[in-house]
Amino acid sequence: MKLHDLLKGLDIVSVTGDLNIDITNIAYDSRKVEENTLFICIKGFNSDGHKYIESAIKKGAKAFLVQEDINIEGYTFIKVEDTRASMANVADNFYNNPSKELGVIGVTGTNGKTSITTFLSEILSLNNKKVGLVGTIKIFDGDKEVESSSTTPESIDLQKYFRNMLDNGCDYCAMEVSSHSLVLNRVDETEFKLGIFTNLTPDHLDFHKDLEDYRNAKEKLFYKTTKANIINIDDEGGAKIYENIKSLNTPCYTYGIDNKADFMAKDIKIDASGVSYTLVTPTYEEEMFVPVPGKFTVYNTLAVIAACYMLNIPKEIVKEGLGKTKGVAGRFETITNDKGISVIVDYAHTPDALENILNTAKGFAKSNIITVFGCGGDRDTTKRPLMGAIAQRLSDICIVTSDNPRTEDPKLIIEDILKGLDKNKENYRVVVDRREAIKEAIEMAQKDDIVIIAGKGHENYQILGKVKHHFDDKEIALEFLNNK
Numbered sequence: 405m406k407l408h409d410l411l412k413g414l415d416i417v418s419v420t421g422d423l424n425i426d427i428t429n430i431a432y433d434s435r436k437v438e439e440n441t442l443f444i445c446i447k448g449f450n451s452d453g454h455k456y457i458e459s460a461i462k463k464g465a466k467a468f469l470v471q472e473d474i475n476i477e478g479y480t481f482i483k484v485e486d487t488r489a490s491m492a493n494v495a496d497n498f499y500n501n502p503s504k505e506l507g508v509i510g511v512t513g514t515n516g517k518t519s520i521t522t523f524l525s526e527i528l529s530l531n532n533k534k535v536g537l538v539g540t541i542k543i544f545d546g547d548k549e550v551e552s553s554s555t556t557p558e559s560i561d562l563q564k565y566f567r568n569m570l571d572n573g574c575d576y577c578a579m580e581v582s583s584h585s586l587v588l589n590r591v592d593e594t595e596f597k598l599g600i601f602t603n604l605t606p607d608h609l610d611f612h613k614d615l616e617d618y619r620n621a622k623e624k625l626f627y628k629t630t631k632a633n634i635i636n637i638d639d640e641g642g643a644k645i646y647e648n649i650k651s652l653n654t655p656c657y658t659y660g661i662d663n664k665a666d667f668m669a670k671d672i673k674i675d676a677s678g679v680s681y682t683l684v685t686p687t688y689e690e691e692m693f694v695p696v697p698g699k700f701t702v703y704n705t706l707a708v709i710a711a712c713y714m715l716n717i718p719k720e721i722v723k724e725g726l727g728k729t730k731g732v733a734g735r736f737e738t739i740t741n742d743k744g745i746s747v748i749v750d751y752a753h754t755p756d757a758l759e760n761i762l763n764t765a766k767g768f769a770k771s772n773i774i775t776v777f778g779c780g781g782d783r784d785t786t787k788r789p790l791m792g793a794i795a796q797r798l799s800d801i802c803i804v805t806s807d808n809p810r811t812e813d814p815k816l817i818i819e820d821i822l823k824g825l826d827k828n829k830e831n832y833r834v835v836v837d838r839r840e841a842i843k844e845a846i847e848m849a850q851k852d853d854i855v856i857i858a859g860k861g862h863e864n865y866q867i868l869g870k871v872k873h874h875f876d877d878k879e880i881a882l883e884f885l886n887n888k
């Protein structure tokens with residue numbers, strides 16, 4: 405593609421060099437530069453892409469999108485105000501506006517995104533549609549599955565996945581849209597058919613100034629949609645977003661349990677086998693069963709049902725799909741064993757998620773609840789004491805351990821968590837090593853106890869410093885269950 409065609413729609417400050425050259429690759433990381441690349445220099449949080457221009461030239465870059473005045477003879481420099489924002493535009497041009505052809509369904513909110521996108525993809529596939537997936541666990545482009553390194557990829561990677569999805573015959577893409585991605589321009593230029601809001605509870609307050617700032621980030625999704633927005637009206641953040649977007653051209657629908665909504669659940673029953681409820685939609689009522697426990701499953705499936713309604717998926721397919729779902733890896737995932745202990749691995753890494761799963765477990769506990777959990781390093785520190793307090797209050801025994809410490813000292817993270825615990829109670833202990841903590845929980849568990857291992861869900865690694873080591877909560881739990 406000619407460089408000048410790649411730049412369509414950009415607000416350009418200045419250009420030096422030739423715009424009539426052929427560009428065959430675009431990259432924001434110098435390590436991914438090839439011959440004839442347009443290298444986009446981003447001023448990041450840790451580094452600055454402008455520092456890698458020389459190394460990009462050595463690898464074959466011919467043109468540069470920059471924010472600074474740089475001029476090197478023989479190369480083209482295009483200066484813009486904000487390279488990160490312009491990158492989304494360039495990526496959309498390079499891959500020929502794929503999101504306009506693909507039905508992209510975006511899901512945002514603190515918790516529930518992976519669950520909802522997984523359910524949606526299962527139902528749409530059952531209706532003979534081909535569905536791509538972008539989210540925390542994996543990316544599926546209609547042909548290959550790759551492990552994700554973030555919840556929502558950078559714009560260049562995202563637009564490439566969209567193009568591959570189209571080439572591989574996908575009709576839809578079910579996609580998680582993180583608040584980071586909305587602020588850091590990763591989804592600029594993406595056209596969403598549907599936008600779904602799950603909930604807003606404290607998380608990522610290291611990145612967002614406060615909860616309002618976090619909500620404003622999430623709200624951005626609903627100005628990028630063409631067919632419908634779908635909002636959880638029981639959630640305080642959802643209610644505020646609804647007020648702000650209800651008069652937009654894109655129609656807005658609501659779901660909920662407690663407040664009047666377009667899609668509602670009545671007569672909810674929750675037990676260890678799952679949830680059942682009477683579904684009320686604008687045109688029909690239906691008895692639903694979903695084999696995943698928790699009131700949050702009711703919310704997640706209401707969102708899914710509303711989306712399927714907007715896409716005219718037959719209600720029988722929706723009921724069948726939800727009825728036979730295998731659930732989502734690492735989300736309330738039960739580790740089968742013959743010891744009579746319920747061992748549940750769950751990705752709860754926010755106060756709200758932890759409270760939800762512990763309350764769900766309490767709902768059917770016959771005996772003790774033993775909770776193993778920690779908090780991630782280099783992430784929001786405000787959630788640590790909150791999660792500590794919740795774990796202690798809702799468990800009989802709670803073992804405070806490490807999650808992904810990253811570059812923090814695990815003991816100091818645990819100290820932050822302990823600030824939320826009542827030290828006069830003896831129902832907690834600290835075991836810094838997560839493997840040892842899981843071992844202790846499984847060894848102390850008796851028949852009918854529930855062991856909840858929270859925070860890492862599907863993750864098959866632990867990040868110590870900057871290094872990822874193989875680590876799998878399920879694998880370790882099984883090992884100690886088998887030794888018991």
Ligand SMILES: CC(=O)N[C@H]1[C@@H](OP(=O)(O)OP(=O)(O)OC[C@H]2O[C@@H](n3ccc(=O)[nH]c3=O)[C@H](O)[C@@H]2O)O[C@H](CO)[C@@H](O)[C@@H]1O[C@H](C)C(=O)N[C@@H](C)C(=O)N[C@H](CCC(=O)O)C(=O)O
Pocket residue numbers: 432433434435445446447448449450451452453456553554555556557558582583584585588
């Ligand atoms: C805060 C944040 O999101 N940062 C992301 C951002 O980093 P950054 O812009 O600061 O990049 P940087 O490291 O300073 O580097 C600046 C530029 O130099 C380039 N570079 C760097 C080194 C080099 O040798 N050559 C080179 O060209 C980099 O590619 C980059 O373009 O861009 C990087 C490249 O895409 C991301 O890897 C990085 O994610 C970090 C690792 C991260 O942890 N992000 C998390 C917080 C995140 O995004 N989470 C959300 C939410 C999850 C949820 O919902 O819970 C997600 O969507 O995953």
Ligand SMILES: Nc1ncnc2c1ncn2[C@@H]1O[C@H](COP(=O)(O)OP(=O)(O)OP(=O)(O)O)[C@@H](O)[C@H]1O
Pocket residue numbers: 513514515516517518519520540555580602603700701703704734735736750751752753756757758760761861
């Ligand atoms: N609707 C919900 N409301 C509150 N908690 C939920 C909801 N759905 C799931 N959870 C809890 O939150 C955890 C994370 O769920 P899920 O992975 O679906 O969320 P997510 O939004 O994709 O999270 P992330 O931002 O980390 O990608 C689950 O393991 C469960 O404990």
Ligand SMILES: N[C@H](CCC[C@H](N)C(=O)O)C(=O)O
Pocket residue numbers: 555753779780781783807808859860863
């Ligand atoms: N998407 C979340 C994942 C947290 C998972 C938890 N295991 C941790 O490492 O903190 C984040 O980046 O904050």
Ligand SMILES: [Mg+2]
Pocket residue numbers: 517518539540541555580
């Ligand atoms: Mg997710």
